Amino acid sequence: MCDHSGMSTRIAVIGGGIAGISAAHHLLEAYPDADVVLLEMEATLAHHTTGRSAALLLENLGTPSARALCSASVQFLREPPGDLVDAPLLAHRPVLHVATREQSDQVDQMLDEGRSATTPTIEVDLDEALRLFPPLRRERLHRTIVEPDSADIDVGALHQAFVRGFRRAGGRIATSTRVDAARPDGDGWRLETTDGDLGADLVVNAAGAWGDVVALGAGVEPVGLQPRRRTAFMVNGPGLETTGWAFTEGVDEGWYIKDDGPQMFCSLAEENPSEPCDAKPEEMDVALAIDRINEATTLGIRSVNSAWTGLRTFSPDESMVIGPDPEHPTFVWCVGQGGSGIQTSPGAGRLTADLALGGEPSAVFAGLVLDEVAPGRFRGRR
Ligand SMILES: Cc1cc2nc3c(=O)[nH]c(=O)nc-3n(C[C@H](O)[C@H](O)[C@H](O)COP(=O)(O)OP(=O)(O)OC[C@H]3O[C@@H](n4cnc5c(N)ncnc54)[C@H](O)[C@@H]3O)c2cc1C
Structure with missing residues (x-):
């Protein structure tokens, strides 16, 4: 031109x-x-x-x-x-949303929104949820939803x-x-x-x-x-036997976790406003995420291998x-x-x-x- x-x-x-x-x-x-x-x-x-x-x-x-x-x-x-690429960009990974009894309304809302969704959002029973993410504490689970067609990029x-x-x-x-x-x-x-x-x-x-x-x-x-902070960190996982495990998150978006080789990738999923900057993790955010994940799973996380924060920027x-x-x-x-x-x-x-x-x-x-x-x-x- x-x-x-x-x-x-x-x-x-x-x-x-x-x-x-x-x-x-x-x-x-x-x-x-x-x-x-x-x-x-x-x-x-x-x-x-x-x-x-x-x-x-x-x-x-x-x-x-x-x-x-x-x-x-x-x-x-x-x-x-x-x-432009030497190998596939996507690897199949279902996404599992888990809810306690008190969060049941949020499940209904998500299923409602899912009706007009591009790909299916379906409610599954607790056995299926535990198959998709075995460390979940069954006694804390009330309802669970899966987006089966998601993927890692x-x-x-x-x-x-x-x-x-x-x-x-x-x-x-x-x-x-x-x-x-x-x-x-x-x-x-x-x-x-x-x-x-x-x-x-x-x-x-x-x-x-x-x-x-x-x-x-x-x-x-x-x-x-508006840039908003989101902190992520890696912890030791239960081993390499994690094939087929879902990306799993609280339905209130208060935490999420997925396996990454022998480690687990975790986040508080927070959205705290920030100035544009090279954002750094805060100990409190990591500690809060660990508390929430330990409440929802049997992983018993005690220490963190690495942590970082990124800015998700919204209009x-x-x-x-x-x-x-x-x-x-x-x-x-x-x-x-x-x-x-x-x-x-x-x-x-x-x-x-x-x-x-x-x-x-x-x-x-x-x-x-x-x-x-x-x-x-x-x-x-x-
Ligand atoms: C924890 C976390 C989880 C996320 N998970 C997902 C996910 O699962 N899927 C998904 O799709 N997205 C996800 N996102 C969001 C995604 O990462 C962002 O939407 C995306 O990376 C934004 O890309 P960008 O190029 O706009 O910004 P950036 O990657 O920040 O790039 C902007 C660039 O501009 C440069 N720059 C700024 N000012 C100047 C200047 N004056 N001169 C020259 N260079 C300049 C900066 O140095 C920077 O490199 C996640 C984000 C976070 C933090």
Whole structure:
């Protein structure tokens, strides 16, 4: 794609997490002649939220637009292009929600919501629940629900698939390069980075928790993003005989756990607000998760091998923000990935590329109401 002077369109993607790299890959797929550079402030890509997730594909998660973006992503996740990956990205893993007697109403609510779900959500008896996650304490269980078609995602391989596609198509990646500000320059932008200035015709803001910081630095009205902490940690598990075990969580989303080789991956599933930062775990959050998991299971967790915290970043209505800014059409948003940015990344990246230069969404987005992700939808509300 060239402008009238014969120059390739210069696109700068800010952020090397899953959102930025997918957008960058899809932009070059859609516009092979464009000159696309991805700018990442850290020394390595995927250092922040993308490298800290639970790596799950759970199709019935989040707002209707998040589910539509997930549906648009499933084909890529199930049958990724053979030249971009060496092994399957998904490994089957059922998701089990468990409820005590007092939480029975939440089960009904979940089953109700599940009726319009993309994939089945079914109630199972306690024997089946114990088969799916043997350490559960039967006396604490009252009702249990399964989402049988869920899967683990190989996040590293997915991210690398986009890196491969992007690099092969001529894309450039600049790590340790922070964008500090962007000034309008003709129809495009002059970016001030820690590595010097850079001209771009189009800027894609995929800066995760820093999405509003990047917008403010460009003189663009922020959308009101809220990063929320979520802590995860690894403990020793009962051994390697965990084949077929479910990802298991309290129906109140107060804890979750899954096996990861000889260890168990655990989380408090908390949603505490935070500033954009390199979030670190707090002892109290880990201790509370251990209490809850020990109450619900016979695992008897006493010590932690490693712990980390990631920021899940939400827009005010919890749907993503994708597409050109209404007042600055050469400033394109791809933020607000919340708790589903991995499983929606093929779709979110492709939609960003579809809309970036004023185009229409591809047919895979037939189930998506575009207004639900439109960057202008919060304007004038605050
Ligand atoms: C504990 C936990 C469990 C999760 N589980 C799941 C799950 O099971 N399934 C799922 O789909 N999702 C899950 N998520 C959510 C998912 O991880 C996120 O939605 C996703 O990683 C967000 O990706 P991102 O690219 O938007 O953000 P990030 O990965 O944070 O990337 C943003 C990048 O922008 C860079 N950046 C910021 N500002 C600048 C700047 N000025 N200049 C240059 N670079 C900049 C940052 O350094 C960062 O690398 C989970 C998250 C957590 C924390």
